[in-house]
Amino acid sequence: AASGAIQQVDVAVVGAGFAGLYLLHRLRKAGFSTVALEEAGDVGGTWYWNRYPGARCDIQTIDYSYTFDPELETAWTWSEKYATQPEILRYLGFVADRYDLRRDIRFKTKVTEAKWDEAAERWRLGTDNGAPVSCRYYIMATGCLSAPKPPEIDGVKDFQGAVYFTGRWPHEGVNLAGKRIAVIGTGSSGIQSIPLIAEQAAHLTVFQRTPNFALPAHNGPAPDDRMSLLQGDRAAYREQARQSMAGVPYPQQTAVSWQLSDAERRACFEEAWGKGDLVYILTQLWADQAVDFDGNALICDLIREKITTIVKDPETAAALMPHDHPFGAKRPCLDTNYYATYNRPNVKLVNLRQEPIKAITAGGIVTDKRSFDVDVIVFATGFDAMTGAIRAVHPITGRGGKSLSDVWAQGPQTYLGLTVAGFPNFFMITGPGSPSVLSNMAVSIEQHVDWIVDRLTALRDAGFSTIEATETAQAGWGQHMADCSMLTLHRLANTWYTGANVPGKVHALMPYTGGVGPYRSICDEVVGRGMLGFRLTGAGGAAQC
Numbered sequence: 414a415a416s417g418a419i420q421q422v423d424v425a426v427v428g429a430g431f432a433g434l435y436l437l438h439r440l441r442k443a444g445f446s447t448v449a450l451e452e453a454g455d456v457g458g459t460w461y462w463n464r465y466p467g468a469r470c471d472i473q474t475i476d477y478s479y480t481f482d483p484e485l486e487t488a489w490t491w492s493e494k495y496a497t498q499p500e501i502l503r504y505l506g507f508v509a510d511r512y513d514l515r516r517d518i519r520f521k522t523k524v525t526e527a528k529w530d531e532a533a534e535r536w537r538l539g540t541d542n543g544a545p546v547s548c549r550y551y552i553m554a555t556g557c558l559s560a561p562k563p564p565e566i567d568g569v570k571d572f573q574g575a576v577y578f579t580g581r582w583p584h585e586g587v588n589l590a591g592k593r594i595a596v597i598g599t600g601s602s603g604i605q606s607i608p609l610i611a612e613q614a615a616h617l618t619v620f621q622r623t624p625n626f627a628l629p630a631h632n633g634p635a636p637d638d639r640m641s642l643l644q645g646d647r648a649a650y651r652e653q654a655r656q657s658m659a660g661v662p663y664p665q666q667t668a669v670s671w672q673l674s675d676a677e678r679r680a681c682f683e684e685a686w687g688k689g690d691l692v693y694i695l696t697q698l699w700a701d702q703a704v705d706f707d708g709n710a711l712i713c714d715l716i717r718e719k720i721t722t723i724v725k726d727p728e729t730a731a732a733l734m735p736h737d738h739p740f741g742a743k744r745p746c747l748d749t750n751y752y753a754t755y756n757r758p759n760v761k762l763v764n765l766r767q768e769p770i771k772a773i774t775a776g777g778i779v780t781d782k783r784s785f786d787v788d789v790i791v792f793a794t795g796f797d798a799m800t801g802a803i804r805a806v807h808p809i810t811g812r813g814g815k816s817l818s819d820v821w822a823q824g825p826q827t828y829l830g831l832t833v834a835g836f837p838n839f840f841m842i843t844g845p846g847s848p849s850v851l852s853n854m855a856v857s858i859e860q861h862v863d864w865i866v867d868r869l870t871a872l873r874d875a876g877f878s879t880i881e882a883t884e885t886a887q888a889g890w891g892q893h894m895a896d897c898s899m900l901t902l903h904r905l906a907n908t909w910y911t912g913a914n915v916p917g918k919v920h921a922l923m924p925y926t927g928g929v930g931p932y933r934s935i936c937d938e939v940v941g942r943g944m945l946g947f948r949l950t951g952a953g954g955a956a957q958c
């Protein structure tokens with residue numbers, strides 16, 4: 414589109430990652446004209462930006478794949494149980510090519526603002542590169558972990574060495590050989606990168622604020638048992654994933670911890686530890702682990718015991734043991750040699766709970782006890798999760814001139830995690846209020862996209878031009894989310910799920926904790942009951958359900 418002109422489409426999609434690509438494909442097939450606006454220079458989303466050493470998926474890649482086209486499934490073979498970032502990025506490029514998606518993507522184009530035009534019943538999106546877009550429907554497919562947190566530590570600008578963020582790792586790579594390196598943060602990105610950085614560094618100092626639970630990935634080829642299940646009946650395997658709690662086809666565990674003896678529990682745990690599978694350990698050991706503090710504490714003890722056996726220095730081992738949150742309440746990590754890395758002579762852990770960082774200086778990092786001279790600082794400090802990328806389009810102005818930031822001032826409110834009252838024809842993929850980040854994202858993304866595109870098609874065919882959640886439905890969803898959150902332990906941890914990792918962010922458990930299968934049923938029930946909770950308008954009339 415020429416600069417100055419307005420690009421007119423039926424649907425504008427923001428983001429060309431896992432969600433945006435599938436949206437483009439489905440929208441096109443459904444006959445909608447569409448454009449995707451993507452800040453990056455190519456497709457990939459998360460996998461475009463997070464190129465730090467060791468970046469991998471931590472859901473088995475046979476599960477973290479598109480399932481909408483059986484031919485695509487057999488056209489691509491993953492080389493490992495947990496694919497690396499470059500392989501996943503190649504896969505997404507392969508998908509973009511296979512369905513010829515790039516021709517509808519405007520790269521290096523950031524959406525700066527969005528405004529609902531009530532008279533025209535269209536959204537107008539401003540961009541920082543080229544023509545604005547006018548669209549009937551506006552869909553944010555911007556991911557949950559896309560807006561990196563700023564450093565939050567005084568003095569970063571004074572630092573004379575190099576600074577990198579795991580979530581914005583330079584594409585040309587970084588030579589870390591022989592350098593004195595600091596890594597700040599021990600979430601998934603820190604835990605994946607620390608072992609590889611340690612191999613290159615002259616010296617690595619890890620600055621840890623909160624220890625996290627990590628389990629060995631035991632990476633390698635995709636396990637035979639999972640592969641034969643998939644290949645035995647691909648359709649059934651995929652369907653089980655869609656109906657499951659976490660988007661991975663494991664059965665619902667029914668045995669509870671107190672039905673098992675100590676020895677039986679230990680045997681279950683050892684088996685899980687040996688499997689190297691987060692979803693398995695989170696769902697298959699005993700049923701009360703995710704919902705009951707005592708059932709959960711048994712697993713925490715067993716993992717802490719593992720840390721003691723791996724890490725030789727008792728003080729370091731003690732510092733690495735999480736005590737402040739239930740297992741699974743904060744996103745646990747999959748690692749390759751993470752704990753053993755602390756046995757290397759060139760690696761030291763600094764426990765920020767005992768000596769907080771005071772500042773960053775020209776030469777390095779100063780805590781309230783010591784100073785550390787380093788050449789490189791790596792921030793693995795995470796993201797303004799779930800709402801950060803949505804709110805980065807600012808303002809998003811809905812009906813009556815209301816801005817989304819104002820509406821969400823006390824925390825995000827949505828209906829089904831997909832829509833917001835007062836914002837007609839606006840949708841989010843994996844938004845707050847959806848199960849997204851508590852699930853295999855691939856399965857949640859496909860469900861959200863299918864639901865939205867099916868609705869847009871049905872509305873168009875019935876002559877409706879707007880769809881908007883009612884305030885009542887939104888309040889009801891908020892209540893249901895709150896009720897579900899009382900049934901799991903997620904509320905008991907300060908995490909990016911609750912906004913606690915971002916200073917000043919409202920504290921609210923953002924993902925839907927009721928599970929992927931139940932969520933899907935609810936979305937289907939909404940349709941089955943005549944779009945319950947939505948107001949529809951258009952030439953076809955008006956309806957409020």
Ligand code: NA7
Pocket residue numbers: 558564565566579597598599600601602603604620621622623744765793794795796909914
């Ligand atoms: P996470 O999981 O949010 O981890 C960030 C880490 O950085 C975590 O250990 C934080 O400690 C730490 N952190 C954040 N801010 C600071 C400051 N200011 N000072 C010291 N330490 C800090 O992000 P990741 O990128 O690792 O992983 C995100 C998700 O990607 C992951 O869960 C997977 O789903 C994939 P804290 O715990 O806040 O005390």
